[in-house]
Amino acid sequence: MSATAYLAATGSALPGPPVDNATLGRALGVSEEWVDIFVGTRTRHFGWDLETGQVRHTLADLCAQAGGAAIDAAGLDPVDIEFVLLATATPDTLLPTTASEVADRLGLMYLPAFQIQSGCAGAVQALDLGRTLIAGGARAGLVIGGDVTHRHLDPHRDVARVPTEELVNYVLFGDGAGAAVLTAEPVAERVAVRGVLNRFTGLGRPPGQTVDWYGISDRHSDRPMLVEDYKAIEESVPTMAREILWELLDQLEWTPDDLDFLLPPQLSGRMTERITEHLDVPGAKEVSCVAETGNTGNALVLLQLARLLPDLPTGGRALAIAVESSKWIKTGLGLEKV
Known part of the structure; x- marks a missing residue:
């Protein structure tokens, strides 16, 4: 691959206030100490209400927020973006893809909008594909990664009857999105x-x-x-x-x-x-x-x-x-x- 791709800027989105272990422990009926000892995570963010389960932030909401922040931080306009790559394991719907929904919200038009179905490797896979598009002649593109938990965690479930291997998911995961602008020339952060x-x-x-x-x-x-x-x-x-x-x-x-x-x-x-x-x-x-x-x-x-x-x-x-x-x-x- 002859052309070098550069990270110009990043953006992020974490929904709502952070939920600490004491709050989560009370909701689940488990001790704060168990959460801390087992996973060592102090806080996390949820796009849904911990008490009611009401979804307040979709994946598209978070990805659009992170993507818009990255474009602004790079000093670019939406018209400068020539591709969108979104990696997720938890799309809002199978169709339309969350990638196309985010492109719509950001005012991006007449460009490829790819969605990569992946997990923790997805952001790197998207950056790898973005490098290929830059090498192929694109001048700037947007890479986004995000996931949400509301399809997998049921706040109304009797956690006393949930096996430990499932209960840990309630304390391990959180919701959020991150984004980066890739460019063909070193601008902004120049990485x-x-x-x-x-x-x-x-x-x-x-x-x-x-x-x-x-x-x-x-x-x-x-x-x-x-x-x-x-x-x-x-x-x-x-x-x-x-x-x-x-x-x-x-x-x-x-x-x-x-x-x-x-x-x-x-x-x-x-x-x-x-x-x-x-x-x-x-x-x-x-x-x-x-x-x-x-x-x-x-x-x-x-x-x-x-x-x-x-x-x-x-x-x-x-x-x-x-x-x-x-x-x-x-x-x-x-x-x-x-």
Whole structure:
């Protein structure tokens, strides 16, 4: 790929006030201490009301807010945007796509609007595709990642009867969206995307996470909507993250000492701590958000980038790592401010 793509600006959207562990614990009938010890996440945001379940912010709402903020921060107008890429595991509807709804809200017209169905790897996959479009001649495009939980978490359910492997989803996940403007020339934040890793590695392996969908024929099924194999995730993700680190460093011809910032996978507060220790890059400053936002799926890498960009000095280098456990996808980014 001959042309370099640049991150010009980011935007983010987190709905409503943060919900702390005490508030969430009271609503679920579990102790605040259990939430803190089990996942290590302090707050998260929900686009739905914790007491009534009323949806107040859709995925399109959040993605349009984040995307508009990124375009403004880049100093561009909607007419300058030549493609939209939106990654999510929780679209508002199957059709029309949330990507096209967001394009409509942002006043974007006569451009490709792609939707990538993915999880924690989605934002990197979208940035990878965006690089290809920039290399093909596009001058600027919008990459968005976001997820919402209202289809998967039922506030009216008797949590005392919910198995632990399902209950943890109520404290692990949150709602949010992040966005970034990719450009062909270094403008605004001027962060070059030096390399991308994007690899499916789950051949013949059971998924670590399944997000189901109910159609008209099976909507009354008793099977859970969201299932995770936490043991497999805890065992596999730290190792996969370290593999991504070294594969990207080799691709970029960098060493760990070249890194100023490290953006580790954002599964939960506790898991991110373990993964960062396993990566063992003490000279790089960690950039994390999951303890404050909860696991927001496709938004996470973009929310990390929103925290990184203001602190990245000219010549500074950063490496971002994201692992998707659905079918074991390894992704990462190498970044340098020019």
